[in-house]
Amino acid sequence: MTKTGSARRLAAAGLIGAAYLALCAAFPALSFGQIQVRFAEVFTLLPLFTPAGIWGVTIGCALSNIYGLALGTNIIGIWDIFLGTGATFVAAVLTYKFRDIQFRGLPILSALMPVLLNALVVGGELTMVMSPTFDLRIFWLNFGSVGLGEFIACFVIGLPLYRYLQSSGLAFRVFSNID
Template sequence: MTGMNIIGFLDVFVGTLATFLAAVCTYKLRKIEFKGMPLLAASMPVIFNAIFIGMELAIAYFPATIMMGFAINAFQVGLGELLACFVVGLPLINVLKKTKLFNEKM
């Protein structure tokens, strides 16, 4: 399989597991709010993806220096997730809460 990403197959399982665990924890923590914001719930994708994907990347690309590779990758993945969840996600939730569609029961 030429041209295939080195971690593509592994990422199917590790990435899916990280996303599933983050989603379950986010759902369980969704009603815990600080100043009207579900900060704890929003932090779950940041934590799970930083750990799981950071380790996955460290194993694949930095096998000789796993701890250093993990630290670098966990930080980078966590930072990206932090921006997505807190800078984009939480403000989007606040905007959607004001719409009629968001408040309807489905």
Template sequence: MMRTTRIVRAALIAGIYVVLCLVLQPFSYGPVQVRISEVLTLLPVFTPDAIWAVTLGCFLSNLFSMSPWDMLFGTLATFLAAVSTYQLRHIRFKGVPFLSCLPPILFNAVIVGAEITYIFMPETASVPVLLFNMVTVGLGQVVSCGILGLLLVKTIEKTPQLRGWVEANK
């Protein structure tokens, strides 16, 4: 029963990620993006199941970008971010896991910023263009993870029903 619950929880998280990307599609793809579904990359604060869930959700969402590069690099960025978020989950300042939101911001800024620069804009690729793309992707991640993601974490922590559903051993 425990295994089934974990699989269902992971599938729901992946599904929510995909739905958020598709419903908010104009904001989810492109050089300037605020992928709201990335708030879910903070769920590894509660359960390692969320690592695979958000990775799968990102991969499935990136199928809609029609780019095999985005399927590879965007998914890799989310996977590395989720693993690192899980590793940082216990480091808190005033009860808030601030460091947990840094991996999704940094991995996406660097990896997706480089992907946009060198794969989608090779004719204009340069260090200034790379830095610009890293900053724009990073700013979108600050909104998604640094602001909304931390709000989601605090909401889950204050809501016993949500916390019970999302935690690994429930």
């Protein structure tokens, strides 16, 4: 890889991370907690276009979780910086790996990765904070709540955005010079 390619990939990851953090900072009440629609999670679909999206959303998620902790809105606390960010990283990698598996031109399996992993991990984190003896009923409520918010970000907003970026040619113009 050339120095120019590395610099472009690093710059793209930084811009994605900054945009992720900006959206979480703009909507802190919706970005943290039991009922959340973290609009920044729409960026978890960017690995469909570039591997730089993997690092961008991971960095953005880590910074957002630190920001939420400092602000006092991240009720999970320091664990979310590691576990929540880890879930986002794994989801981004799987989103990238499954990008070529499509149904009617949409990467449904890729979009499902952030929904399932965040519902599982963040739902589990929330349950540990809310229930000293890990109540499975509370876990399923948290799993469903976080999963629904992720579904809104990835399917209701993300997939139409993906289709638009593809059909308009904007995805090619924006992401073709990164890798």
